[in-house]
Amino acid sequence: MTVDYVTLAKTIAALTEGESDQVSLMATVTCEVHHSDDRFDWTGFYRVTEPDLLKIGPYQGGHGCLQIPFSRGVCGAAARTGQVQLVADVDAFPGHIACASSTRSELVLPVYDGAGEVIGVFDIDSNLPDAFSQQDADALSAILSEIFSR
Ligand code: SME
Numbered sequence: 001m002t003v004d005y006v007t008l009a010k011t012i013a014a015l016t017e018g019e020s021d022q023v024s025l026m027a028t029v030t031c032e033v034h035h036s037d038d039r040f041d042w043t044g045f046y047r048v049t050e051p052d053l054l055k056i057g058p059y060q061g062g063h064g065c066l067q068i069p070f071s072r073g074v075c076g077a078a079a080r081t082g083q084v085q086l087v088a089d090v091d092a093f094p095g096h097i098a099c100a101s102s103t104r105s106e107l108v109l110p111v112y113d114g115a116g117e118v119i120g121v122f123d124i125d126s127n128l129p130d131a132f133s134q135q136d137a138d139a140l141s142a143i144l145s146e147i148f149s150r
Pocket residue numbers: 042063064065068072073074075076095096097098099100103106123125
């Protein structure tokens with residue numbers, strides 16, 4: 001299954017029109033993205049709640065770790081560096097945090113607000129190895145920018 005990112009972006013934009021509350025936006029993005037593709041087994045946000053710390057936000061899938069320091073894991077790397085983390089094999093990523101032992105690959109994108117500050121990360125985990133492409137990263141980055149940087 002391949003995501004129709006044009007339709008997904010339009011749906012999310014329509015559902016969130018006029019909304020500025022970050023948690024409401026995160027919940028809506030999570031729901032729409034999670035159900036757009038069978039590759040996505042865990043989909044959700046971690047929020048920057050204090051310096052160098054991420055806390056769980058809206059998500060779909062099995063329970064996630066509640067806190068992730070910037071120094072740890074794929075999510076921490078995305079928050080620390082502000083760079084997209086496309087991990088084809090989580091076992092090859094030093095310090096990967098295994099919230100679910102079934103996870104084989106993941107894509108984590110930093111989320112910026114309108115002031116250019118990192119407010120959190122958007123994490124998608126797959127039980128399939130090498131599930132994510134640069135096309136996924138680019139399309140999802142564009143959606144996040146459209147929704148959270150406005
Ligand atoms: N695997 C992530 C942790 C988050 S969960 O899998 C939901 C990481 O290493 O950042």
